[in-house]
Amino acid sequence: MFKDITLGQYYPTDSILHKLDPRVKFIGTIAFIIALFLIKGPVGYGFATVVLVTLIRLSKVPFKFMVRGMKAIAVILVITMLFNIFLTPGEKLFSFWILTVTREGVETAVKMAVRLIYLVIGSSLMTLTTTPNQLTDGMEALFAPLKKVHVPVHEISMMMSIALRFIPILMEETDKIMKAQIARGADFESGNFISRIKSMVPLLVPLFVSAFRRANDLAMAMEARCYHGGEGRTQMKPLIYAGRDRIAYGLILLFFAVCVAFAFLGL
Amino acid sequence: MGIIKAAKLAFDYIKYGDDDREAEKVRALDNVDLDVEKGQFIAILGHNGSGKSTLAKHINALLIPSEGTMWVDGIDTKSEEEIWHVRQKAGMVFQNPDNQIIGTVVEEDVGFGPENIGVPTQEIWRRVEDALTRVGMIAHRSKSPNKLSGGQKQRVAIAGVVAMRPECIILDEPTAMLDPDGRRDVIETVRELNEKEGVTAILITHYMEEVIFADRVIVMDGGRVVMQGTPREIFSRVEELKKLRLDVPQVTELAWELKKAGVPLADGILTREELVEALCSLN
Numbered sequence: 001m002f003k004d005i006t007l008g009q010y011y012p013t014d015s016i017l018h019k020l021d022p023r024v025k026f027i028g029t030i031a032f033i034i035a036l037f038l039i040k041g042p043v044g045y046g047f048a049t050v051v052l053v054t055l056i057r058l059s060k061v062p063f064k065f066m067v068r069g070m071k072a073i074a075v076i077l078v079i080t081m082l083f084n085i086f087l088t089p090g091e092k093l094f095s096f097w098i099l100t101v102t103r104e105g106v107e108t109a110v111k112m113a114v115r116l117i118y119l120v121i122g123s124s125l126m127t128l129t130t131t132p133n134q135l136t137d138g139m140e141a142l143f144a145p146l147k148k149v150h151v152p153v154h155e156i157s158m159m160m161s162i163a164l165r166f167i168p169i170l171m172e173e174t175d176k177i178m179k180a181q182i183a184r185g186a187d188f189e190s191g192n193f194i195s196r197i198k199s200m201v202p203l204l205v206p207l208f209v210s211a212f213r214r215a216n217d218l219a220m221a222m223e224a225r226c227y228h229g230g231e232g233r234t235q236m237k238p239l240i241y242a243g244r245d246r247i248a249y250g251l252i253l254l255f256f257a258v259c260v261a262f263a264f265l266g267l
Numbered sequence: 268m269g270i271i272k273a274a275k276l277a278f279d280y281i282k283y284g285d286d287d288r289e290a291e292k293v294r295a296l297d298n299v300d301l302d303v304e305k306g307q308f309i310a311i312l313g314h315n316g317s318g319k320s321t322l323a324k325h326i327n328a329l330l331i332p333s334e335g336t337m338w339v340d341g342i343d344t345k346s347e348e349e350i351w352h353v354r355q356k357a358g359m360v361f362q363n364p365d366n367q368i369i370g371t372v373v374e375e376d377v378g379f380g381p382e383n384i385g386v387p388t389q390e391i392w393r394r395v396e397d398a399l400t401r402v403g404m405i406a407h408r409s410k411s412p413n414k415l416s417g418g419q420k421q422r423v424a425i426a427g428v429v430a431m432r433p434e435c436i437i438l439d440e441p442t443a444m445l446d447p448d449g450r451r452d453v454i455e456t457v458r459e460l461n462e463k464e465g466v467t468a469i470l471i472t473h474y475m476e477e478v479i480f481a482d483r484v485i486v487m488d489g490g491r492v493v494m495q496g497t498p499r500e501i502f503s504r505v506e507e508l509k510k511l512r513l514d515v516p517q518v519t520e521l522a523w524e525l526k527k528a529g530v531p532l533a534d535g536i537l538t539r540e541e542l543v544e545a546l547c548s549l550n
Contacts, residue, residue, distance in 0.1 A: 133371055165371045168413050214366050221367035224327050224359040225427060226351050226383040236378035236391045 010131050015060040017129040021245040022138030028252045029126045035259035036115050036122075043267035044259060045114060051255060052118060052125075061128045069124040070117065077116055084109035136160045141239050154230030162218070170211060177206050270434055270467050271326055271357070273301040275335035278321055278490075295321040297490040299335075305434065306465045308458070310478040310498075313487035314512045319471050322487070323439045326469065328353040340434055355384055358428030362440045364420035373415070373423055374399065374408040380431040391430075398430040399423075401464075402456050418449020422456055429460065435467040436460065443473060450474070475502075475516040479537045486511065503534035518542050 012018075017025070032048075039045060056063060070077075090104030127135070140157035147153050178188065181202050188199050278296040296318045303309055313319040324330040325337050328344040337344045339353045358380075361367045370376030374395050381391045399405040402422040412420055421441050428436055438457060442450040454470075454477050461468040470477065478484055484501045486494035488511050494501055501508070502515050505523045509515075515523070522536040522545070531549070536542050 133375075161371065162369065165369065165412075169365055214363075217361065217363055217366035218369070220329060221359075221361055222369060222379075224329060224354060224361075225369075225380040225431070226354045227379070228351065228383065232385045234382050234385050234387060234391065236375060236382055236388060236395070238388055 011061045011065055011128045013060050015058060015129065016244065017055065017059040017125070019244065020129075020248055021239055021241055022130050022134040023142050023239060024241075024245045024248045024252070025126045025130055026135075026138050026142060028248065029123055031252050031256045032122045033119055035256055036118055038263040039259055040263060041267040044262040045111075047258065047262065048118060052121060055125060056121070059125060059129050061125070065128055066121045066124050069120050073116060073120055077113060080112050080116070081109045084112055132164045133161060136164070137237070137239060154233075158230075166214070169214075170207070173210060174203065174207055177203055269302045270305045270340055271301060271303040271469075272338045273299055273322075273325070273332075273335065275300065276322075276325065276332050276337055277334035278318075278325065278330060279333045280321075295490050296325070296332075299490075299492055301485070301492070303435075303467060303469070305467055306461070307467055307482045308461045308480065309467075309469045310481035310484045311469065311471045311487060312473075312475075312478065312484060312501075312513055317487040318490035319487050320439055321490075323359065323437045323469065323471055326357050326435070326437050327359040328357075329359070351384065355380075355431050356433055357435045357437060358431055358433040360421065360424050360428060360436065360438045360441050362443050364417050364424060364444065367424050368412045368420060368427075371411060372408075373404065373410050373412060376412060376423060377426045377430050380427055384431065394430040394432070395426075398426040401429055401460065402426045403452075416449060417445045418452045421445065421449065421453045425453070425456055425460075429466075433466065435469065437469045437471075439471050440473065441470075442477065450477075475514050475519075479516060486513065498537060499535040501535075502537060 032051075036048060039048060056066070085101055085105045086099050088102055088105035088108055090102040093101045093103055093106070095101065130138070136157045139160075140153055143151070143153045178186075182188070186199060186202055188196070188203070190196075191199070276296055276299040277294065279292040280295050282291045282293050299318075299322060301322075311319045311322065321330065325332060325344065326339060328337075328339070328350050331345055339357050342349045342353055342356075344350070344353050368376050369379050377395045377398055378391050381394050386394065395408075396405065399408055402425050404419060404422050404426060407415060407419065407423075412423060415423065424441075425436070425438075436457070441457075442453050445453065457468050457470065458480060460466045470481070472478065479498045479502075481498055484494075484496060484498050485492055486501060486508070493511065494504065494507065502519045505515050505519065514520070516537060518539050518541075519536055522532050522542055526532045526534075530546075532542075532545050536545060
């Protein structure tokens with residue numbers, strides 16, 4: 001039952017976005033998100049839309065993969081829209097019962113919705129074109145300055161990549177334990193919410209015990225292979241900027257500058 | 268002095284009672300002397316709790332002796348500054364293949380050790396390719412370890428050790444969780460490394476068939492070394508081994524039973540061919 005779960009949502013194909021350095025994509029995504037909250041008028045939104053559509057085309061990832069991410073925020077989207085429509089004071093459009101719809105309300109609701117949708121598409125564009133490993137490597141490199149204030153950047157990224165490595169193993173293990181418990185008469189499917197949660201206990205206890213045992217073994221294996229933190233460690237696949245990454249940085253800067261300009265002009 | 272030497276080695280595990288106060292010492296190793304020459308293939312036998320894994324962890328400085336001394340290539344494992352040096356010289360392969368692979372891609376995992384000891388990037392790639400070729404896993408270099416069989420994972424783990432250019436490989440029951448095919452592949456890989464590259468190999472195992480190629484067999488019981496010698500010497504002492512709850516290879520056992528029944532055979536027959544020859548030459 002757990003066989004189909006893919007990790008992260010990486011979509012393997014060969015595009016210019018896939019080849020970019022993960023640091024560039026990460027910074028680009030952040031710039032895009034900030035820009036979304038800066039722009040105010042229709043020209044700004046139009047510009048952001050053009051940029052986003054171009055990027056989606058460049059990524060060669062089918063659009064439906066991005067829509068998938070949207071399902072997760074559908075509820076939040078509807079709630080924020082409703083609140084904005086009904087609770088923003090301003091010029092009255094029409095009203096029924098105790099609810100009043102204002103022009104400002106509709107405007108902010110639409111803006112909020114567009115922002116949220118673009119935000120999700122923008123960030124899934126990054127996760128769709130970057131492997132989880134590249135992402136952790138990129139984060140480690142970007143947050144490296146935080147080491148100065150004693151944030152264990154290397155350790156955090158090592159933990160993330162080990163977690164990624166062990167998720168499929170623990171999934172398989174869960175599957176095994178579940179089957180073993182079902183064979184002994186455990187029932188995971190029926191009953192109400194509470195009894196279903198209770199029936200998870202005989203599943204979770206062995207899973208946790210085994211996870212701790214694995215962690216212990218892994219720590220020993222890492223020590224046996226001379227792991228002693230990030231100090232004095234070299235990298236097999238160091239991140240090196242190529243020409244295209246510099247061009248991408250230039251384009252991100254340009255995009256951000258244009259958005260700031262639009263924001264100032266109120267377009 | 269050999270590559271690995273232990274003198275009067277002893278180790279106590281501290282066992283805590285339920286209320287944490289009754290700390291109880293359990294002697295896991297007792298007065299162990301060991302001297303392994305460079306390039307040898309050593310097998311360590313013993314049933315559960317005989318102290319063989321504890322001994323293996325001492326060679327890699329994962330455990331530090333409570334009494335006595337352990338030297339790896341002339342370095343005392345107690346000296347803390349040299350600990351990474353010891354671990355580079357004596358690589359270790361563990362029992363569970365899943366719990367010792369760190370990378371999400373085969374080649375990244377093999378590169379993990381060299382990364383830790385600060386090998387430059389170019390050199391890491393060279394070592395990784397070389398190590399994967401030697402264990403016959405180069406074709407799987409960009410796969411996820413989750414897609415490999417148990418035997419293949421163990422060979423990746425061996426490659427991970429080989430890439431650190433060790434003098435000695437310690438294998439702590441590497442085949443215990445594998446199917447017969449995987450077992451054969453792993454043992455063949457280790458033997459090849461030992462014969463062709465001269466890497467000292469220390470194999471801890473339950474399977475007697477894996478032991479007959481060793482230069483020397485060490486039998487442990489209750490934290491002590493109780494028998495030591497060539498496989499032929501050890502397996503001639505069938506009754507002593509049985510008392511230690513250890514098996515002998517099937518062929519040896521058959522020859523021993525035949526001898527008990529009155530067939531005049533030599534002691535310590537190890538392979539099928541030997542037995543066939545001995546039986547044919549009877550008439």
